[in-house]
Amino acid sequence: MLIEVGNILRVRSLFLIVLPSLALLGAVMVSPSQAPSQASTPSAPSPQGVAAGSVPSPFGAQAQQAGLNIVVLDPAHGGTDSGARGTGGIRESEIVLDFAIQVRHALEAQGFQVVQTRQGNEDPSFDDRSATANAQRGAVFVTLHVSSTGVPGSARVYVNSELPPVTDSNGMIPWDRAQAPFLDLSRKLGDLVQGFLAQHFRGSPESAQTATVRQLRTTAAPAIAVEISSVTVGDRADLDRMAPGVADAIARGAAAFKPSYVVPNTRGGLQ
Amino acid sequence: MLLAAAIIFPILRGRMKRAARLQQQSEEQARRELTQPIAINPGDPRVKTKLFWASDSNDSTLAPVTVDLPLSNDPVLRAKQVLNTLLAGPVDAELRTLPPEAVLLAFYLLPDGTAIADFSEAMATSVPSGIVSEQLAVNSITRTLEANVPQVRRMKILIHGQEVETLAGHLDLTGTFVVNTNLAQTPQKPAPTPSRR
Numbered sequence: 327m328l329i330e331v332g333n334i335l336r337v338r339s340l341f342l343i344v345l346p347s348l349a350l351l352g353a354v355m356v357s358p359s360q361a362p363s364q365a366s367t368p369s370a371p372s373p374q375g376v377a378a379g380s381v382p383s384p385f386g387a388q389a390q391q392a393g394l395n396i397v398v399l400d401p402a403h404g405g406t407d408s409g410a411r412g413t414g415g416i417r418e419s420e421i422v423l424d425f426a427i428q429v430r431h432a433l434e435a436q437g438f439q440v441v442q443t444r445q446g447n448e449d450p451s452f453d454d455r456s457a458t459a460n461a462q463r464g465a466v467f468v469t470l471h472v473s474s475t476g477v478p479g480s481a482r483v484y485v486n487s488e489l490p491p492v493t494d495s496n497g498m499i500p501w502d503r504a505q506a507p508f509l510d511l512s513r514k515l516g517d518l519v520q521g522f523l524a525q526h527f528r529g530s531p532e533s534a535q536t537a538t539v540r541q542l543r544t545t546a547a548p549a550i551a552v553e554i555s556s557v558t559v560g561d562r563a564d565l566d567r568m569a570p571g572v573a574d575a576i577a578r579g580a581a582a583f584k585p586s587y588v589v590p591n592t593r594g595g596l597q
Numbered sequence: 598m599l600l601a602a603a604i605i606f607p608i609l610r611g612r613m614k615r616a617a618r619l620q621q622q623s624e625e626q627a628r629r630e631l632t633q634p635i636a637i638n639p640g641d642p643r644v645k646t647k648l649f650w651a652s653d654s655n656d657s658t659l660a661p662v663t664v665d666l667p668l669s670n671d672p673v674l675r676a677k678q679v680l681n682t683l684l685a686g687p688v689d690a691e692l693r694t695l696p697p698e699a700v701l702l703a704f705y706l707l708p709d710g711t712a713i714a715d716f717s718e719a720m721a722t723s724v725p726s727g728i729v730s731e732q733l734a735v736n737s738i739t740r741t742l743e744a745n746v747p748q749v750r751r752m753k754i755l756i757h758g759q760e761v762e763t764l765a766g767h768l769d770l771t772g773t774f775v776v777n778t779n780l781a782q783t784p785q786k787p788a789p790t791p792s793r794r
Contacts, residue, residue, distance in 0.1 A: 337775030402766075409766055410726040418726070452762065471767065475656065484728050502771075537732045540762060551767075553728050570792040 394584045396439045396578075397463035398458055400541065401426040405449030410474040411555035419447070420471040421565055424555070428569045429470070432577035441465070453501075456544040460504065464589035466515060467549035468576055469541050476555030478564065480529040481572060483520040484551040485512040486542040504515030504546035511548040514586055519550060526571035546585060552576065626646045639687065640668035647744035648683050649737045653691040655711065657729045659694070659737055662687060674711065674749040677704050679745045683737065694737035696723030702757065710750030711773065721756045724765045731768035739776045 338383045345534045401422040404411035409418030423444075430440045441462065442454040450458075459467040476482070489506040499507060516534030534550065542549045554572060561563055604788065642664045652660035669675045680701050686693045699720040705713040724734050735754070742749045751773040754764070760771050 342696065378666060471728060472724035475730045475733075476725055482657075482729065537728050537767075538735075538772065539767060539772075540776070541767075543769055551728060555729075556727070588741050594766040 338536045348541070350443060360366050366433065369474045394438075394464055394466060394580070394587045394589070395442060396432050396462045397460060397580055398441045398443065398467045398547070399426050399429060399433070399467050400443040400455050400458075400467065400469035402469055402471045402541070403445055404444050407449050410472055410557045412559065414560060414562065416557045416559070416562050418472040418557060419449075421472050421554075421557070421562075422427070422567070423447075425470055425572060427570050428573040429468075429576050432573035433580060434576045436581045438577075438580060450455075452541055453544060455502065455541060456546075459549070460544075460546045462547070465547050466520075466580060466583070466587070467542075467545045467547050468580075469478035469539075469549070469551045471551060471553040472565065473556045474558065476553075477529040478555055478559050479527055479568065481527050481552060481554045481575075482514045483507065483523065483534040484542075485534050486540055486549070487518040487538045489543065499546065501544055504544050505542050505549060508546065508548050511543070512550060512588060515521070515579065515583045516546045516550045518582045519552065519575055522578050523552075523572070525558065526575055528570065548583070552575045607652050638669065639667055641669050644668045644745075646679060646682070647741065648687075649740040649744070650683075650687045650694050651733060651737075652718065653692075657733055659740060661740075662793065667789050668745070670713075673704055673706050674747065676706070676742060676746045679702060679741055680692065680704065680714065683741050689692065696767045698723055706748060709749060710777070711751045712746075712749045712776070713755060714752055715739065715755040715758055718757050721761060721764055726765040726767065728767045731764040731766075734764065735768060735774055739774050743778075747777060752776050781791075 401419070403419035403422070405419075407419065409422075411417055424448075426442060430442070433440050441458060443450055443458045455469070456467075459465055486505050486509060489503050489509065492503055492506045505512070515533060518533045520531060524532050537551075541550050542551060552572065554568055556566065558564075630728040641697045644667070644723075645663050646666040647663055648667060649659040649661055652658045664682075666678065668678055684695050684699055684701060686695070686697060687731075689699075696719050698717075701714065702717055702719040703713075707713070720734075721775045724731055739752055740753075742752065753760075754770050755761075764770055
């Protein structure tokens with residue numbers, strides 16, 4: 327079943343995603359025959375952000391290329407799902423929402439448009455949050471979390487673990503593996519953001535780590551999870567003090583990633 | 598007719614109560630059998646068993662602890678023995694990766710090396726919520742199985758018999774986790790079903 331990108335917000339079951347541009351897939355996807363070798367020996371993207379061995383753009387020489395303009399920001403949890411909870415009443419869902427305000431300001435200062443998956447205490451489903459990202463063109467996805475454990479005052483970036491390769495050659499990828507073609511780009515974005523986080527927060531690793539994060543799997547865009555440690559702090563102010571550093575790291579990381587991710591426009595599409 | 602009803606009704610009520618008691622006993626019996634810890638058989642050969650717990654209370658890495666345990670040669674029993682020992686936890690409770698109240702309800706091993714580990718609800722409700730802690734919990738299980746039960750290639754986690762979306766809000770449990778990386782890259786064909794004559 328083919329579903330237009332604009333209707334993805336209403337999708338509730340596992341359908342194939344129709345990406346509006348095969349050239350977008352050409353920027354990040356490999357041809358089926360080359361998938362195994364590409365998976366084992368990833369190539370560095372060309373200056374235009376197109377991986378070697380990718381499917382050529384179907385829009386020909388007239389295709390214009392747009393840059394990364396949108397960051398979809400996902401404050402995790404919400405509603406009845408408060409996420410991790412500390413003994414002092416600290417709730418992950420409240421903290422990440424407050425963090426999102428500062429992250430948003432930092433991203434907008436870098437010239438990005440920010441779309442949030444929630445503005446208040448609602449709790450969109452995993453698929454709805456992914457759908458918000460999947461409906462955008464040329465976006466990256468950043469989900470914010472606070473852990474129950476870990477070195478207090480540190481921050482980690484996670485990208486999704488390896489997924490089975492997508493071999494459908496019709497420009498469609500299964501919803502439940504939407505992240506598969508973007509793993510390399512997600513890793514690049516993750517490493518950039520983690521590098522800046524390590525500059526701000528001692529005890530943070532230097533590069534992103536992999537984990538099977540549910541929220542990332544169904545996101546058809548470069549996607550990372552940023553997890554701040556932790557709700558076990560005695561004073562919530564200790565976490566609040568981390569917000570400017572986290573915001574700066576994400577914004578600078580996205581800005582540094584921008585040249586790596588070029589999204590071809592369709593003719594007559596948004597400029 | 599009233600006399601007949603007065604005689605039959607108490608008999609019927611008694612039978613219903615007896616049936617309900619029997620059903621409860623059989624459900625309770627089944628539950629007890631499922632959660633009965635696998636007895637360590639002293640007759641089994643003692644094996645250097647590697648168990649993976651947290652290396653540090655604030656760290657996100659695992660460290661192996663080697664203990665001598667009598668383990669069965671049967672892979673399913675062996676897996677149950679090592680997982681129950683893992684659930685029992687290390688000497689230093691700070692290094693625990695799985696909640697103390699979690700119970701391994703069932704463990705199955707399919708012919709293609711896929712293991713299904715069914716844990717009680719406490720596994721999902723008592724694991725500290727967060728990507729790092731949930732990943733650590735799963736990694737301690739997979740690495741312990743990898744080190745001690747080579748027949749397991751990949752693992753599926755169920756919670757009280759059901760597939761759940763996440764462990765404690767973050768880690769994806771809808772797929773399988775690779776256990777033995779070498780074998781997992783060459784999946785076996787399923788065993789042929791015997792033909793009927």
